Amino acid sequence: MAAGFKTVEPLEYYRRFLKENCRPDGRELGEFRTTTVNEFGAPPTDAPDKGYVVPNVDLSPLCSSRFRSGPPGEEAQVASQFIADVIENSQIIQKEDLCISSGKLAWVLYCDLICLNHDGNILDACTFALLAALKNVQLPEVTINEETALAEVNLKKKSYLNIRTHPVATSFAVFDDTLLIVDPTEEEEHLATGTLTVVMDEEGRLCCLHKPGGSGLTGAKLQDCMSRAVTRHKEVKKLMDEVFKSMKPK
């Protein structure tokens, strides 16, 4: 009976639940798997001391029937751009750290974020996965041999990247211009009239306020979102620290 009602009037179905301040199916996050690959490249001419970080979000038919195989669709491109902005704004790693020899050789970090299961809120999951992957990256030591002018990679000596800040994204779905839900699932995102993503680092500074259209929000509602983002950051940071402690050092 409830299933029939849900198909015919999905919005009403959700509204009934929202009135009771609970959600029908519990929270589920889309899982993400990240890989980072290191490669050499020449630094850009306008910034000879900087390396590159290239993020790419891959939403394949594996994670949801909404996506087709082939060139990245709009959602994947928007997510990739979002991750690139977060890396740039939050200065999670200094691009200068990636430089091996000024003007000649620098590291290029390719971050591929592959979605395994899509149930809404990919931006939060992507940011978290990226942070976890960057914490795990080990760069081998590179010396430039002056005689041959070639780079020599010493695989035995590896060092971790210097992660300066820990940005955490918190996404909200706006319903009917008034209700705000944290961490929406795919169905909730589809039915929502707007979404909002706040990326905050541990000092309470905002790296990104991403609100791609949708219904309007007043300043007071925005303030409310900020305070929730701060609490979320604390929870996620605790979880992250536990995960990093449990990772085996190589």
Added chain:
Amino acid sequence: MEGEMQTESKIRADSGTEPGPRVPGCSLRHFACEQNLLSRPDGSASFLQGDTSVLAGVYGPAEVKISKEIFNKATLEVILRPKTGLPGVAEKSRERLIRNTCEAVVLGALHPRTSITVVLQVVSDAGSLLACCLNAACMALVDAGVPMRALFCGVTCALDSDGTLMLDPTAKQEKEARAVLTFALDSVERKLLMSTTKGLYSDTELQQCLAAAQTASTHVFRFYRESLQRRYSKS
């Protein structure tokens, strides 16, 4: 059939200084708008903010591909072409922002199973590009006669390293700023429709920028009203 209608307006906020070089604080650059300049699209507008110029064309409500059809509302599509080069991932991201802003405002339910296409061409970029695109899109939608429940405008704020707020920054100011925030506000209650930011800033700074943007948007909406009044009073 109206010909081209050109309206110019020099907007100054509280400070009341004489026109000329801008005072950093709460002033917007000189802006101008021209409507109905293209013959093929249903509506078109060119919006200038200082040296930034964007041309917008709107086709719609028109025929939609069956694969993109939505049974109860219009399908909105935004195409943004940069000044040079092929459109890339950044353009896709901006298209999504502009599209979602328009979707919140356009009464799509009045034209189900149709498509409304907004095509934006960047003519020159001298800072505050996204805000200019939003303004051009709004004016073009009005020119095309697409039903909307409110108008919207784009305002850009830049914060430099010592926390000074600058509205409508030039390209140089944007590069040197610590943070650049772009907001889209609606005309009815000045609610925040869209926001995209670059750089690091604090919560209080965000509220300050939002308040400044809301005051600045009053000027932009007044400009819209004046330019439309002038256009329709002649016919």
